[in-house]
Amino acid sequence: MQLTPMAPKCGVEVSGVKLAQCSDAEMQEIKQAIYEYGVAVFRDQEFTPEDHITFGRRWGGIDVNNYFPLQDDYNEIAVVKKEPDQQTNIGGAWHTDHSYDQIPAMGSVLVARHLPPKGGDTMWAHMGAAYDALSDELKAAVEGLEAFHTADHVYKADGLYAQTDMAKSLRGQDLKTGAIHPVVIRHPHTGRKLLYVNSAFTIHFVGQTRAESMPLLQQLFDAALTGDNQCRLEWKPGTVAIWDNRTTWHNAMNDYHGHYREMHRITLSGEALAA
Numbered sequence: 001m002q003l004t005p006m007a008p009k010c011g012v013e014v015s016g017v018k019l020a021q022c023s024d025a026e027m028q029e030i031k032q033a034i035y036e037y038g039v040a041v042f043r044d045q046e047f048t049p050e051d052h053i054t055f056g057r058r059w060g061g062i063d064v065n066n067y068f069p070l071q072d073d074y075n076e077i078a079v080v081k082k083e084p085d086q087q088t089n090i091g092g093a094w095h096t097d098h099s100y101d102q103i104p105a106m107g108s109v110l111v112a113r114h115l116p117p118k119g120g121d122t123m124w125a126h127m128g129a130a131y132d133a134l135s136d137e138l139k140a141a142v143e144g145l146e147a148f149h150t151a152d153h154v155y156k157a158d159g160l161y162a163q164t165d166m167a168k169s170l171r172g173q174d175l176k177t178g179a180i181h182p183v184v185i186r187h188p189h190t191g192r193k194l195l196y197v198n199s200a201f202t203i204h205f206v207g208q209t210r211a212e213s214m215p216l217l218q219q220l221f222d223a224a225l226t227g228d229n230q231c232r233l234e235w236k237p238g239t240v241a242i243w244d245n246r247t248t249w250h251n252a253m254n255d256y257h258g259h260y261r262e263m264h265r266i267t268l269s270g271e272a273l274a275a
């Protein structure tokens with residue numbers, strides 16, 4: 001297996017392995033690469049929906065997403081799609097998935113099924129590099145802080161997505177979510193310090209109102225995108241990306257209006273997070 005970094009501080013392209021047939025030793029190597037680089041990209045994969053599900057179960061279990069439409073015959077696979085006449089895409093702003101769960105999903109396995117002729121790239125930003133780049137003053141300011149995360153404002157019946165042309169395809173509008181996590185977590189496997197707030201789902205610091213929290217939160221959201229902690233993936237048929245939600249934020253580019261894009265996503269089960 002060969003690892004080629006995609007950018008100085010985020011992402012790795014992995015070649016010389018077939019995900020659908022990988023050995024246990026290769027699976028361990030893949031996991032380690034994803035924990036460290038945040039996202040790993042695999043090209044030219046033959047990866048059927050059955051392979052996708054088998055891989056997710058082998059990794060350690062699948063968390064079915066409560067909001068996205070599910071694949072008809074394979075209910076563990078969420079369909080992330082945009083029709084030619086839609087304006088809004090799923091995941092088209094920086095975020096990390098499932099931080100609103102007390103035990104957030106570890107990450108996702110995203111498979112390109114139908115791509116627009118141009119555009120529709122995905123970007124990731126490394127939150128270990130983001131933490132390292134914080135000033136000593138900011139590091140001291142967030143030491144010991146916890147934050148509250150929820151998805152209700154995004155998915156509820158009158159939430160952000162409800163006001164878009166994505167509304168009709170979503171589920172779970174009655175759900176209530178809420179979780180508290182340390183602002184700086186340690187990666188459960190590498191021990192690296194990671195900045196764990198995101199502008200989509202992090203609402204306020206514990207013990208502070210939204211208004212009190214926002215100045216520091218905004219500083220952290222800005223600092224999380226330092227410029228040299230990001231990588232960008234141009235999808236091709238047969239591309240699979242696997243990322244770690246604790247280590248990264250991601251952002252799906254919405255620059256292919258008038259074209260169809262369909263991706264299949266399995267969300268991998270995670271573990272409780274700690275400082």
Ligand code: SIN
Nearest residue numbers: 080090091122252263
């Ligand atoms: C997402 O999981 O947020 C969507 C990613 C993508 O469609 O590229």
